[in-house]
Amino acid sequence: MRIISVTLFFLFISVGLLNAHTIESIPNPKHENKHTYVSNPDGILSAGSVSELNSLLDELEQENGAEVAVVAVKTIGNNDIKVFATDLFEAWGIGKAEIDNGFLILFVEDQRKITFETGYGLEGILPDAICKRIQMDTMIPHFKEREYDAGILAGTKRVVSIISGVESVSSNQSYGIYDSGTADDFQNTVTTKNSRKSLEDRIRELLPANIILISIILIAAFFFIIKNIRKTNNNPELSNAAKCIVIREEKNKILLIVSVATFFFSIFFAVFFQQFAHLTSLFLTPFVLILPNKYAKWKMDKIQNTPMLCKLCQGEMHLLPDKKEKKYLQSPQIMEEDINSVMYDVYYCEACENSKVYKLDIKGKYIRCPKCENKTYAEVKSRILRAATYSSTGLRRVTFQCKYCKYKNSEEVVIPRKEDSSSSSSSSSSGSSSSGGSFGGGRSGGGGSTSSW
Amino acid sequence: MKNKVVIGVLAFICILCIWGILTRNRLVDREESVKNQWANVESQYQRRADLIPNLVNVVKGYVFHENSTLIDVVNARSKATQITVNLDNLADDELEKYSKAQGEISSAIGRLLMVRENYPELKANQNFLDLQVQLEGTENRIAVERMRYNKAVKEYNASTRQFPALFIAKLFDFPTMSYFEADKDSETAGEVEF
Numbered sequence: 001m002r003i004i005s006v007t008l009f010f011l012f013i014s015v016g017l018l019n020a021h022t023i024e025s026i027p028n029p030k031h032e033n034k035h036t037y038v039s040n041p042d043g044i045l046s047a048g049s050v051s052e053l054n055s056l057l058d059e060l061e062q063e064n065g066a067e068v069a070v071v072a073v074k075t076i077g078n079n080d081i082k083v084f085a086t087d088l089f090e091a092w093g094i095g096k097a098e099i100d101n102g103f104l105i106l107f108v109e110d111q112r113k114i115t116f117e118t119g120y121g122l123e124g125i126l127p128d129a130i131c132k133r134i135q136m137d138t139m140i141p142h143f144k145e146r147e148y149d150a151g152i153l154a155g156t157k158r159v160v161s162i163i164s165g166v167e168s169v170s171s172n173q174s175y176g177i178y179d180s181g182t183a184d185d186f187q188n189t190v191t192t193k194n195s196r197k198s199l200e201d202r203i204r205e206l207l208p209a210n211i212i213l214i215s216i217i218l219i220a221a222f223f224f225i226i227k228n229i230r231k232t233n234n235n236p237e238l239s240n241a242a243k244c245i246v247i248r249e250e251k252n253k254i255l256l257i258v259s260v261a262t263f264f265f266s267i268f269f270a271v272f273f274q275q276f277a278h279l280t281s282l283f284l285t286p287f288v289l290i291l292p293n294k295y296a297k298w299k300m301d302k303i304q305n306t307p308m309l310c311k312l313c314q315g316e317m318h319l320l321p322d323k324k325e326k327k328y329l330q331s332p333q334i335m336e337e338d339i340n341s342v343m344y345d346v347y348y349c350e351a352c353e354n355s356k357v358y359k360l361d362i363k364g365k366y367i368r369c370p371k372c373e374n375k376t377y378a379e380v381k382s383r384i385l386r387a388a389t390y391s392s393t394g395l396r397r398v399t400f401q402c403k404y405c406k407y408k409n410s411e412e413v414v415i416p417r418k419e420d421s422s423s424s425s426s427s428s429s430s431g432s433s434s435s436g437g438s439f440g441g442g443r444s445g446g447g448g449s450t451s452s453w
Numbered sequence: 454m455k456n457k458v459v460i461g462v463l464a465f466i467c468i469l470c471i472w473g474i475l476t477r478n479r480l481v482d483r484e485e486s487v488k489n490q491w492a493n494v495e496s497q498y499q500r501r502a503d504l505i506p507n508l509v510n511v512v513k514g515y516v517f518h519e520n521s522t523l524i525d526v527v528n529a530r531s532k533a534t535q536i537t538v539n540l541d542n543l544a545d546d547e548l549e550k551y552s553k554a555q556g557e558i559s560s561a562i563g564r565l566l567m568v569r570e571n572y573p574e575l576k577a578n579q580n581f582l583d584l585q586v587q588l589e590g591t592e593n594r595i596a597v598e599r600m601r602y603n604k605a606v607k608e609y610n611a612s613t614r615q616f617p618a619l620f621i622a623k624l625f626d627f628p629t630m631s632y633f634e635a636d637k638d639s640e641t642a643g644e645v646e647f
Contacts, residue, residue, distance in 0.1 A: 128590030129583040208475045446597030449586055
């Protein structure tokens with residue numbers, strides 16, 4: 001019997017503690033909808049009160065930009081209510097960032113306490129003494145009768161009327177000589193770097209990081225391109241003209257890889273550091289990569305016009321123009337050049353009449369002919385004999401022909417089975433289309449007051 | 454071959470310089486945050502000090518035999534205003550002394566407020582009630598600003614001690630800032646209850 005009751009006792013305690021709210025567990029009303037300001041996760045307020053409060057507070061924000069949040073929870077565990085309110089205010093950033101005109105009303109049922117937290121900008125018109133007065137006069141009497149809706153409504157209405165200037169607070173009512181002055185003082189002293197910054201500030205802040213990233217990109221691109229140019233240049237089998245073509249291919253490949261890498265890096269940094277200003281490096285990348293590109297082109301120009309060394313007399317061999325070079329090529333080679341499957345360059349030395357032929361394979365649809373061994377063999381016809389279905393493969397007859405020796409051959413190629421494409425698509429996530437937003441990023445300094453009943 | 458090495462070394466030096474500049478600027482930024490936050494702490498203490506004359510005046514009207522409590526508060530306040538803290542030239546226990554002096558004001562105020570138990574008319578005086586609320590609010594603000602100051606100090610100290618930024622910190626003489634420790638008295642002082 002005792003074991004059961006003790007177990008039940010601990011169970012109830014743990015359940016009670018589990019339900020205690022933390023800063024994170026209280027839902028931010030602005031996330032759902034830009035026009036809601038009330039967080040009522042435990043249902044302490046009635047739906048009617050919530051909507052009345054929301055329209056009242058929405059009207060206030062439209063009117064003068066002040067953001068007032070109302071939170072009513074059953075318990076926050078053992079946390080001190082004022083410290084909790086300060087932290088919640090900071091977590092949500094209530095009030096507009098530059099003027100800190102936020103206000104938080106926090107009601108905790110099990111501690112029987114109500115607390116206000118004033119943003120820095122509202123400390124002048126809602127000093128601590130006035131907050132206390134509002135709580136004692138309009139809210140506590142209702143709370144004593146367990147009329148939580150009425151109390152919170154009454155208090156919020158008073159707060160709103162003071163903020164909107166409908167009700168003015170004369171300094172006779174409080175000994176607040178120092179309260180009315182401090183609002184201005186605070187604006188001057190509290191320009192902390194921790195407040196939300198404008199977009200320009202953020203971009204400016206990230207400029208150094210961007211500069212580093214861009215210099216890395218630049219150095220990497222140059223490094224790889226120069227290395228590649230060196231390697232290609234030293235290849236004895238390629239003619240100088242051919243080298244240029246190779247260099248162009250390689251340069252484009254490198255630049256593409258570098259830009260893709262930059263793309264992923266800047267996305268990664270933007271997400272990791274939660275700063276979208278990192279994406280500006282994305283826009284600068286194309287301009288930055290113009291430099292290595294220009295360098296490569298300049299090098300290519302130089303190489304192309306360089307004469308090659310004549311092995312016999314150590315003189316200079318020059319590239320022959322197309323019309324003259326045909327004399328030195330055989331007919332299959334001329335055809336290969338015509339169909340663009342191989343590129344031939346003929347270099348001629350005037351001093352000793354020595355000539356040398358260089359070749360460069362160009363990737364394309366032509367391959368080596370099995371009969372005459374020239375690169376003039378290609379697919380000319382393709383006919384489907386049997387279509388592929390979901391349950392069986394298909395068959396296709398492909399015909400190849402060599403342009404030079406006219407050798408023809410056909411063979412049968414298997415077409416793979418069709419796949420059910422719908423099974424490979426993943427279900428799209430039904431994301432929450434929130435028309436919501438968030439509070440403006442204002443700050444508070446621990447001002448306000450707490451009352452209990 | 455030689456060209457490659459030269460280019461490599463130059464590039465490395467370049468990157469080193471850029472990193473050095475960025476790190477130094479970051480440290481300066483953090484240090485200024487600490488100083489800024491310290492100014493906030495001081496202004497909150499000042500706010501409390503300014504409330505004290507009002508409190509003394511209100512209580513004086515009702516209380517004839519508690520001169521010692523009143524005098525304690527006034528003395529604690531004047532003693533504290535003589536202790537100043539210069540963050541640029543922080544001596545070892547300067548912050549500690551400052552904190553202790555302010556803690557004494559807290560306890561003196563607390564004792565003075567307790568006096569109300571013997572004077573029901575004082576207890577009901579609206580000005581007195583308002584002052585109580587304001588003092589409670591100010592104590593709370595002090596706590597918040599101190600907490601933020603400590604946070605700023607933590608960020609700054611961590612930055613100067615981390616590798617490799619610590620070289621820059623040593624090179625340019627960035628000092629280690631002290632935290633605002635809680636003193637034993639401040640746990641119980643300044644509590645206002647209804």
